[in-house]
Amino acid sequence: MEALFGRNKEENPEPIKAEVQGEIPSWLQGILLRNGPGMHTIGESKYNHWFDGLALLHSFTFKNGEVYYRSKYLRSDTYTCNIEANRIVVSEFGTMAYPDPCKNIFAKAFCYLSHTIPEFTDNCLINIMRNGDDYYATSEVNFIRKINPQTLETLEKVDYTKYVAVNLATSHPHYDSAGNVLNMGTSIVDKGKTKYVIFKIPPSVPETEKKKKKSCLKYLEVMCAIPSRSLLHPSYYHSFGVTENYIVFIEQPFKLDILKLATAYIRGVNWASCLVFHKDDKSWIHLIDKKTKKEVSTKFYTDAMVVFHHVNAYEEDGHVVFDIISYTDNSLYQMFYLKNLNNEFQNHAKLTAIPVCKRFVVPLQCDKDAEVGSNLVKLPSTTATALKEKEGNVYCQPEILCEGIELPRINYDYNAKKYRYIFAAEVRWSPVPTKIVKFDTGTKKMLHWEEEHCWPAEPAFVTSPNAKEEDDGIILSSIVSSDPKKLPFLLILDAKTLKEVARATVNVEMHLDLHGLFITEKDLKTEQEKDLKTQQEKDLDTEHE
Ligand SMILES: CC(C)=CCC/C(C)=C/C=C/C(C)=C/C=C/C(C)=C/C=C/C=C(C)/C=C/C=C(C)/C=C/C1=C(C)CCCC1(C)C
Numbered sequence: 001m002e003a004l005f006g007r008n009k010e011e012n013p014e015p016i017k018a019e020v021q022g023e024i025p026s027w028l029q030g031i032l033l034r035n036g037p038g039m040h041t042i043g044e045s046k047y048n049h050w051f052d053g054l055a056l057l058h059s060f061t062f063k064n065g066e067v068y069y070r071s072k073y074l075r076s077d078t079y080t081c082n083i084e085a086n087r088i089v090v091s092e093f094g095t096m097a098y099p100d101p102c103k104n105i106f107a108k109a110f111c112y113l114s115h116t117i118p119e120f121t122d123n124c125l126i127n128i129m130r131n132g133d134d135y136y137a138t139s140e141v142n143f144i145r146k147i148n149p150q151t152l153e154t155l156e157k158v159d160y161t162k163y164v165a166v167n168l169a170t171s172h173p174h175y176d177s178a179g180n181v182l183n184m185g186t187s188i189v190d191k192g193k194t195k196y197v198i199f200k201i202p203p204s205v206p207e208t209e210k211k212k213k214k215s216c217l218k219y220l221e222v223m224c225a226i227p228s229r230s231l232l233h234p235s236y237y238h239s240f241g242v243t244e245n246y247i248v249f250i251e252q253p254f255k256l257d258i259l260k261l262a263t264a265y266i267r268g269v270n271w272a273s274c275l276v277f278h279k280d281d282k283s284w285i286h287l288i289d290k291k292t293k294k295e296v297s298t299k300f301y302t303d304a305m306v307v308f309h310h311v312n313a314y315e316e317d318g319h320v321v322f323d324i325i326s327y328t329d330n331s332l333y334q335m336f337y338l339k340n341l342n343n344e345f346q347n348h349a350k351l352t353a354i355p356v357c358k359r360f361v362v363p364l365q366c367d368k369d370a371e372v373g374s375n376l377v378k379l380p381s382t383t384a385t386a387l388k389e390k391e392g393n394v395y396c397q398p399e400i401l402c403e404g405i406e407l408p409r410i411n412y413d414y415n416a417k418k419y420r421y422i423f424a425a426e427v428r429w430s431p432v433p434t435k436i437v438k439f440d441t442g443t444k445k446m447l448h449w450e451e452e453h454c455w456p457a458e459p460a461f462v463t464s465p466n467a468k469e470e471d472d473g474i475i476l477s478s479i480v481s482s483d484p485k486k487l488p489f490l491l492i493l494d495a496k497t498l499k500e501v502a503r504a505t506v507n508v509e510m511h512l513d514l515h516g517l518f519i520t521e522k523d524l525k526t527e528q529e530k531d532l533k534t535q536q537e538k539d540l541d542t543e544h545e
Pocket residue numbers: 051052091092093120121126139140141167168238256261271308332406407425427430431432433512513514
């Protein structure tokens with residue numbers, strides 16, 4: 001346990017050929033690229049929290065039925081500074097470091113009101129984001145780190161604040177069919193006008209600008225800004241939902257306390273202690289119309305909850321339906337403190353609220369004449385309700401879809417559309433993913449894959465060629481083992497049956513990761529190809545001149 005969570009993992013930057021059992025589908029060509037914390041001790045100093053660890057990228061490359069594994073630490077400025085100092089010198093969410101680049105700023109009381117934004121960590125350990133031909137390691141602060149998806153090399157550091165006024169941004173962006181990135185961030189240092197900002201990044205730069213080799217981020221567009229209900233207590237959020245016409249944002253009572261943040265450094269506490277769950281408050285559900293860029297004016301709310309992952313959202317007969325994994329408290333973050341994840345974790349690392357997959361249904365037409373107390377949901381397929389209240393507010397009560405799943409993924413071709421299947425890791429009361437599950441939201445039936453001592457990572461769905469049905473494809477997951485004698489492997493399951501198709505075993509110490517994505521062969525461009533493309537475009541331009 002200790003070994004799986006807290007022990008530093010070695011990187012293996014050169015490709016290692018995996019031993020394949022079963023048959024890798026011949027059409028499966030590309031790279032599964034994933035991110036997660038790999039180093040928690042630097043010299044004598046240790047991070048407090050598992051989500052603080054230095055980002056370790058790893059990938060499985062599928063080529064002609066063979067699989068190659070590699071891993072490499074993200075060479076973030078955080079990594080470099082820490083390794084040079086041989087101790088933790090940059091603060092992470094769960095670990096305050098001294099000295100720290102933030103010192104000059106946060107030593108001044110109430111400096112959050114000033115315009116100076118301190119340089120935060122660029123240890124992007126949570127996910128991978130695709131933007132056109134570019135790939136980034138992401139976290140939840142204003143920095144993202146461009147990476148080479150084939151070699152795992154770290155490229156430039158990109159600062160969102162140069163393009164949009166956000167101090168935080170999610171590591172779970174969405175993508176539309178045109179390849180635009182849609183993401184959300186929070187602006188907390190803009191003259192006290194705390195707000196949530198929804199923005200869009202195009203997949204390429206305008207034709208006329210191509211010669212200048214500018215970044216797509218230069219063409220970032222702000223779609224909408226939603227003022228925070230409380231200027232000093234913006235909500236924390238880890239993801240959001242999209243439907244064809246709307247963005248779904250939950251302003252949950254799991255909030256950052258800005259006054260506490262401003263004094264955290266001098267008080268000697270971590271940033272995480274400034275995140276507070278107000279169990280008696282409401283969770284507000286915001287729907288933003290993508291076309292008008294305005295919020296739906298009806299006030300929808302539900303009970304207090306803590307949400308990290310949205311599963312999917314869609315519209316059906318005048319309703320917005322969205323599925324999330326929710327908790328009734330903040331024990332998930334507490335559970336991942338490394339002091340709890342030792343060999344006696346069974347006693348220390350326990351959730352007091354298990355993840356529950358819930359379906360909310362929000363009516364788009366709120367009949368003015370509807371009686372107070374009436375249910376505005378007209379969908380026969382769900383037990384979720386939306387009750388009209390006196391003040392015109394609408395109180396939403398969810399339908400419970402299932403319990404004990406996390407790290408949800410779907411066939412992303414069905415994102416924002418009516419869908420049926422959720423792929424996820426099964427978790428109960430401890431931070432141990434025990435099974436891979438496929439949940440059918442229609443029949444409520446579940447399929448499982450499990451093996452003794454095996455801890456599966458978030459399952460990624462890859463569509464098969466000529467797919468007709470939603471689950472025509474395979475599931476990829478990297479599996480680590482709590483039995484030191486058992487080697488880690490990449491697992492391929494048939495997404496229809498959840499039966500094993502093949503596995504590729506690697507003789508390395510693999511880390512537990514968080515999130516990632518699959519890049520198909522055709523989307524992979526070598527740096528030479530990218531340069532060639534730019535050159536061809538330049539040549540075309542000169543021909544036209
Ligand atoms: C063992 C496994 C893998 C599975 C088991 C199954 C299971 C239960 C899975 C559950 C998984 C979940 C729910 C994962 C969630 C991951 C999260 C929430 C990561 C957040 C990171 C947030 C990060 C890094 C946030 C960093 C934020 C920072 C540094 C903020 C800094 C800040 C500073 C410095 C001052 C100004 C304020 C501000 C807050 C912006």
